[in-house]
Amino acid sequence: NAGVMQNPRHLVRRRGQEARLRCSPMKGHSHVYWYRQLPEEGLKFMVYLQKENIIDESGMPKERFSAEFPKEGPSILRIQQVVRGDSAAYFCASSTGHGNTIYFGEGSWLTVV
């Protein structure tokens, strides 16, 4: 897990607010993955990004969720108008390239009240 930094570690939002989760990949990594884990469930793939490109967003809900990985700065997972069902742990992972081993961060725990 060393190297992939996620913040905030814990975030509380009221229903209808926006949540922004940030992920800084390991040094030298240009590929980022986002996963969501609901309580007592496994990890669900959301989106796979390369710098300035979305490679695969097949796991992203069609509405309210978006992700970006700009040329400079961290990857951002943005959830608009949060609902209670968005309460989950969101994990980011990074790799050096297609098909290479991915390494996870410690996660961001979102609680919607």
Added chain:
Amino acid sequence: DAKTTQPNSMESNEEEPVHLPCNHSTISGTDYIHWYRQLPSQGPEYVIHGLTSNVNNRMASLAIAEDRKSSTLILHRATLRDAAVYYCILRDGGTSGTYKYIFGTGTRLKVLA
């Protein structure tokens, strides 16, 4: 997406070897077998991966069946710190080409003192 099947839970005594099985009968020729583990309230941790040959590292060994339809993660001496959920994953690099990792429900390993 190629699927894996793992037992929901297993128990082991401390300092004894543990064999965690995984079935992946639909594996394709280019799919790598990855193992991750997740301790409570932490991100998944990379354990080991392989393609056809058995693999060893400082954490564990991976034994892959000759037909590649199953594999076994071997912890040589379980410690209390090895109590975690262990995920066997086939890296999706075939038809979609996006190399996303699809997590199943994993095996919850309990280590008894």
